[in-house]
Amino acid sequence: AQKITQTQPGMFVQEKEAVTLDCTYDTSDPSYGLFWYKQPSSGEMIFLIYQGSYDQQNATEGRYSLNFQKARKSANLVISASQLGDSAMYFCAMRAGNTGKLIFGQGTTLQVKP
């Protein structure tokens, strides 16, 4: 069975500092993709970053980077230089095998303090 686990229900970070949001996953399929989405209070899910299971390097997208540790089955999101607009819910998700569906974790609420 495939599963995504996010163990941090809520996180606080000071503006301009970096923060790491944890994500672990479980799958027996050797081919999988890992995603992070942001969900602000408006409700729309916004794609942030993608990491493939065969990618040799950690993914980066602007202030977002993914700390991919395959042996530990973790895919933590690092947000550098936090901004007030980063306050939102963050979801880790996975797609494995040939299925089209994404499986999401429970989410982490991030609050950025001024």
Added chain:
Amino acid sequence: DTGVSQDPRHKITKRGQNVTFRCDPISEHNRLYWYRQTLGQGPEFLTYFQNEAQLEKSRLLSDRFSAERPKGSFSTLEIQRTEQGDSAMYLCASSFMGPERTRVLVEKLFFGSGTQLSVL
């Protein structure tokens, strides 16, 4: 606005009534997904279409739920005989999947703002 559009944004209904939601995907997208999200939880997969074909359904999708995408463009999700447990945000997402099946893993979903359903 060329994003994924969902209608209505909010729906309040009484238990036992039927409701229907509509999703208009990004115009060139051939895949369309439905998810359900309850408060404080991550989205749960319900079903998805490639063009008109419904390719996968979750066991969460009981026989009271039906989804259609008749012409491969917009989709509707109908819930019959609503129950209080159906109260949730219903999210629609779309994506484009080309003939190269090897790219399925990197397929990025674009989400709408959802329909918030409250069953009284």
